Amino acid sequence: MKKEILIIPAAGKATRMMPLSSSMSKAMIPVAGQPILSHIIESTKDYVDSVVVVTGRLTDIDNFLDKKKYKNVTSIEQYPDMNGPLGAIYTGIHSLPLEAIENSNITIWLGDTLINNPDDIKDIFNKSGK
DSSP states (O other), X not given: OOEEEEEEEEOOOOGGGTTGGGSSOGXXXXXXTEEHHHHHHHHHTTTOSEEEEXXXXXXXXXXXXXXXXOTTEEEEEOOTTOXXXXXXXXXXXXXXXXXXXXXXXXXXXXXXXXXXOHHHHHHHHHHTTX
């Protein structure tokens, strides 16, 4: 059975969220007492084998991940010459070994997107073969 890899682009500057995002990544904005990123990781942990979070200029995501010590969650900083969501996705995919790319289902989940219906989350991953 193919492994499930989740790539979370979370490197954006969130200029439309200023001034809140001047010192905080958009994925770290708290919703219901925890960062958006935490909601994403927690709601998908039963469906994915590994998570790659693509970060940006701020260190808050890395600090958060270091503190939480999620199993099978890593981060990588977006390549500086790659802008926008496509650059973050490219960075995330290219951080994986070729074997993982060839033998996995890869799902992209934007770092500012919440889905709060567990059945919808389950459907996303069931459609990809798990």
